[in-house]
Amino acid sequence: MWNYEKRLQFPVNIKEPNAKLAQVIISQYGGPDGEMGASMRYLSQRYATPYREVAGLLTDIGTEELAHLEMVAAIVHQLTRNLSMEEIEKSGFAPYYTDHTIGIWPQAAGGIPFNACEFQSKGDVITDLFEDMAAEQKARTTYDNILRLIKEPDVCEPIKFLRQREVVHFQRFGEANREDCRIQVIVYLLSHICIIKAFRQRFDYGPNHRIHLLQGANPYRQNAGIRHTPDAAPIRCRAGAEKGRSCRKAVADFPAPFLKTLSERAFYAI
Amino acid sequence: MNNFSSEQSRMLKDISIIDFTLVELNEYLDTHPYDKQAMEYFNHYARIKNQMAKDFSARYFPLTADMSTDTREWNWVLSPMPWESSFGEGGCK
Numbered sequence: 001m002w003n004y005e006k007r008l009q010f011p012v013n014i015k016e017p018n019a020k021l022a023q024v025i026i027s028q029y030g031g032p033d034g035e036m037g038a039s040m041r042y043l044s045q046r047y048a049t050p051y052r053e054v055a056g057l058l059t060d061i062g063t064e065e066l067a068h069l070e071m072v073a074a075i076v077h078q079l080t081r082n083l084s085m086e087e088i089e090k091s092g093f094a095p096y097y098t099d100h101t102i103g104i105w106p107q108a109a110g111g112i113p114f115n116a117c118e119f120q121s122k123g124d125v126i127t128d129l130f131e132d133m134a135a136e137q138k139a140r141t142t143y144d145n146i147l148r149l150i151k152e153p154d155v156c157e158p159i160k161f162l163r164q165r166e167v168v169h170f171q172r173f174g175e176a177n178r179e180d181c182r183i184q185v186i187v188y189l190l191s192h193i194c195i196i197k198a199f200r201q202r203f204d205y206g207p208n209h210r211i212h213l214l215q216g217a218n219p220y221r222q223n224a225g226i227r228h229t230p231d232a233a234p235i236r237c238r239a240g241a242e243k244g245r246s247c248r249k250a251v252a253d254f255p256a257p258f259l260k261t262l263s264e265r266a267f268y269a270i
Numbered sequence: 271m272n273n274f275s276s277e278q279s280r281m282l283k284d285i286s287i288i289d290f291t292l293v294e295l296n297e298y299l300d301t302h303p304y305d306k307q308a309m310e311y312f313n314h315y316a317r318i319k320n321q322m323a324k325d326f327s328a329r330y331f332p333l334t335a336d337m338s339t340d341t342r343e344w345n346w347v348l349s350p351m352p353w354e355s356s357f358g359e360g361g362c363k
Binding site for chain 1: 283294
């Protein structure tokens with residue numbers, strides 16, 4: 001059973017149509033690591049897990065992914081409404097336009113239709129949770145790639161929000177794996193290594209979107225766990241119109257998420 | 271595009287902020303089901319959100335169909351869909 005709430009999870013207000021961006025972003029609607037695959041993955045996997053907590057988590061994250069699916073569709077819709085025929089021809093949007101006009105249809109950036117083969121429901125809770133963690137990272141990478149391709153702040157803001165949610169969901173699936181499948185040590189270490197690797201590297205978002213992570217405490221050097229530095233330097237845009245502005249503003253607008261687990265602390269300590 | 275009043279936009283934005291907190295706490299509690307402090311936070315924000323959603327629905331349009339109090343016109347479908355534009359403002363600030 002589901003209820004619909006008549007609002008987006010995060011605001012989408014795009015001023016200028018841009019069919020080029022729409023063709024890239026639609027991949028997160030129906031592409032290999034898109035929100036449609038994400039929601040169907042989690043909502044389908046729920047039934048086979050013997051752990052209620054895991055089934056609950058899959059339900060809640062699968063539900064949030066549906067809200068993300070709506071956000072991605074809203075972005076694509078707002079980027080393609082009010083296009084002139086000239087813009088459609090110039091931007092390479094003609095092939096999509098031929099088949100769908102400006103309707104929303106689940107496809108990858110390269111035009112490949114949505115395919116359930118992009119996700120698994122294996123009936124084995126450990127297998128599924130590892131798939132889910134990998135899926136969140138793949139979606140995060142895709143959002144990173146999209147952020148390298150776009151400069152428009154009104155488009156990048158909701159994309160950054162969606163990217164951040166992938167990181168949080170990765171964390172939650174890691175915890176579900178750790179606590180409920182009793183392979184605590186392995187997944188604990190694995191999730192730390194993944195998070196540390198993911199966040200220690202510099203991300204190059206191109207000349208106008210050069211974002212990098214400032215180096216902070218190295219969690220490997222701490223004997224007594226990860227040092228909690230809640231005010232660790234945030235990711236900052238280094239150039240262009242957004243210079244100096246926190247690129248986490250997309251989520252910074254909201255009250256701080258509930259930070260308690262060591263891995264989350266690691267996120268802020270790095 | 272919506273022509274939301276600034277008060278309407280502000281209320282909708284506040285609801286989204288509170289609801290985001292609830293989503294975060296909900297998913298956190300799914301993997302930490304015995305964290306009493308997190309449950310206190312959740313209950314606190316859930317009360318606030320319910321009240322805000324009721325206030326908004328009474329003043330503008332029902333956020334969920336069951337919040338409708340309409341008698342003359344069915345605002346659940348007459349009000350703008352969320353993708354038309356969200357809070358009447360946009361982009362990075």
